[in-house]
Structure formats: C-alpha cells, structure tokens
Amino acid sequence: MSRFLAIVIGAALAFNLQARGNAEKGKQKAAQVCAACHGPDGNKPSAPDQPVLAGQYYDYLLRALGDYKNGRRTNPIMKGFAGQLSPQDMQDLAAWFSSQPTSSLHDQR
Amino acid sequence: MKRLLFLLIGAALAASAFAQDKKPAKKAAVAQVADARPTIPTENFHAQCIGCHGIPGYKTAFPEVYHVPKIAGQQPGYIVAALKAYKSGERSHPSMRGIAASLNEDQMKALADYYGAPAK
Numbered sequence: 001m002s003r004f005l006a007i008v009i010g011a012a013l014a015f016n017l018q019a020r021g022n023a024e025k026g027k028q029k030a031a032q033v034c035a036a037c038h039g040p041d042g043n044k045p046s047a048p049d050q051p052v053l054a055g056q057y058y059d060y061l062l063r064a065l066g067d068y069k070n071g072r073r074t075n076p077i078m079k080g081f082a083g084q085l086s087p088q089d090m091q092d093l094a095a096w097f098s099s100q101p102t103s104s105l106h107d108q109r
Numbered sequence: 110m111k112r113l114l115f116l117l118i119g120a121a122l123a124a125s126a127f128a129q130d131k132k133p134a135k136k137a138a139v140a141q142v143a144d145a146r147p148t149i150p151t152e153n154f155h156a157q158c159i160g161c162h163g164i165p166g167y168k169t170a171f172p173e174v175y176h177v178p179k180i181a182g183q184q185p186g187y188i189v190a191a192l193k194a195y196k197s198g199e200r201s202h203p204s205m206r207g208i209a210a211s212l213n214e215d216q217m218k219a220l221a222d223y224y225g226a227p228a229k
Contacts, residue, residue: 048186057176067200074199104182106228107165 020058021088026096029089033081034097042097043104055102061094154216155223157208162224169202185218185225192217 030040034053037046042053053061067073068082069090085093161167161177168174180188194200195209212220 045184045187048184049190050184051187052183056179059175060178063173063175072201073194075194102182104227105179106182107179 021062021091021093021095023092023095023099026089026092026094029085029093030096033085034093037077038097041100043100043102052102052104053097054100055105056098058094058098061097062090065090065093155220158220158224161204180224182228183225185221188221188224189214189217192220 027040030038030042034042037050038053039045042056045052064073065082065085068075068078069085071079073079082090158180161169162180164177167177169177191200192205192209192212193214195202195205196212198206200206209217
C-alpha cells in the first residue's frame with residue numbers, strides 16, 4: 001500500500017513538474033523569440049520600458065503571455081510574439097525565465 | 110535714502126516670495142502635486158502598493174489566482190508604462206486599475222523610481 005502511494009505521489013509530482021513547463025526547452029525558445037528585447041535570461045531589457053523577466057514568478061509570466069495572446073493585454077509588440085506561442089511554449093518560457101537568477105528583481109521592502 | 114532702500118528690498122523680497130507661493134516648483138515632492146486628493150506623505154506614498162506587492166509570495170484573489178508580480182528592482186520605465194496601461198484600461202486587473210486611476214504621471218514616476226531602485 002505504501003509503495004502504491006509512493007508511486008502515485010511520484011507520478012503526481014512528475015506530472016506537476018511537466019505541467020510547470022520545461023526550462024531547457026524554454027531556453028531554446030527564448031533565444032529565438034524573446035532574447036533580442038529581454039536578454040537571453042531575461043535580465044537585459046533593451047529599452048527602459050521593457051520588463052526584467054529573470055526571477056519573476058512563473059504563474060505571473062504565464063498569465064502575462066496568455067493575456068498578450070488573447071488580447072487582454074494590448075501591447076502590439078508582445079501580441080505579435082506571444083501570438084505565435086503554443087500553451088506549452090508559454091509554460092516552457094515561464095519556467096525558463098522564472099528559474100533564472102535575477103540581477104535586479106528582489107523581494108520588496 | 111537708506112530707509113527707502115530697505116523698503117524697496119523688502120518689497121522685492123515679499124513680491125518674490127509671493128510669486129513662489131503662486132507657482133510652486135514643478136518637481137516638488139509627490140505629495141504636493143496630488144490633484145485634489147488628500148495629501149499623502151511622500152515617504153509613505155507606496156503604502157497603497159505594500160498590501161499586495163510587499164508580501165513575498167502573495168497571490169491575487171479569486172477567480173484567477175497567480176502570484177502578484179515582483180516589482181522591486183523592475184525597470185522604472187516599465188513600471189510607469191504598466192501603471193499607465195492600467196489607468197487607460199489597456200490592462201484590466203481591477204485593483205490595479207483603481208489604484209493607477211488615482212495617480213498622476215509625476216506620482217507614477219515617483220513610485221517607479223522608488224521600486225526600481227536596487228535592493229538595499
């Protein structure tokens with residue numbers, strides 16, 4: 001019984017990790033799509049009004065990408081980039097950027 | 110003659126003080142540029158942000174639950190852009206829309222500079 005439980009929990013964990021996106025795949029996608037403006041790890045925005053992504057929360061990043069794609073956020077540039085992403089791509093990208101050490105974001109005062 | 114000079118200087122000083130009263134410096138502290146709202150002390154101006162953004166790991170409310178983004182250390186230009194987008198309705202989070210709508214541009218910049226500063 002306890003072995004069965006262990007398997008179930010293990011499977012659930014594995015599923016959960018998968019559902020959170022694959023950071024390695026996200027890294028590749030980021031290099032193609034995001035890096036030019038946000039930097040390869042999300043630490044180097046190329047313009048003052050672009051956000052730092054490295055170290056941002058996974059679920060917030062995922063939410064932002066989805067909002068750009070479905071038009072809840074209306075930035076024309078991001079709509080173009082997010083529009084070409086699949087849900088899996090978004091999870092991978094969110095996993096990649098959220099797991100990068102940030103050079104600036106920190107817990108606020 | 111001396112007395113006349115004193116009078117003239119005094120009058121000039123008074124006039125310049127009056128002029129300053131009428132026209133406060135443009136880049137005065139945030140609290141002074143607040144439109145008709147009650148004055149919020151500059152040092153506590155971010156009080157309205159702390160409740161959500163000041164709690165590491167804090168999440169938004171039902172129905173859509175996700176982490177409130179980290180804004181400390183974010184690029185000030187992006188913070189201003191985000192606040193403007195909330196104010197204009199381009200971005201739709203209800204709490205953020207309400208707060209951003211109450212801010213003028215100088216206040217947005219002050220908040221952005223505060224949060225955009227590197228970790229202490």
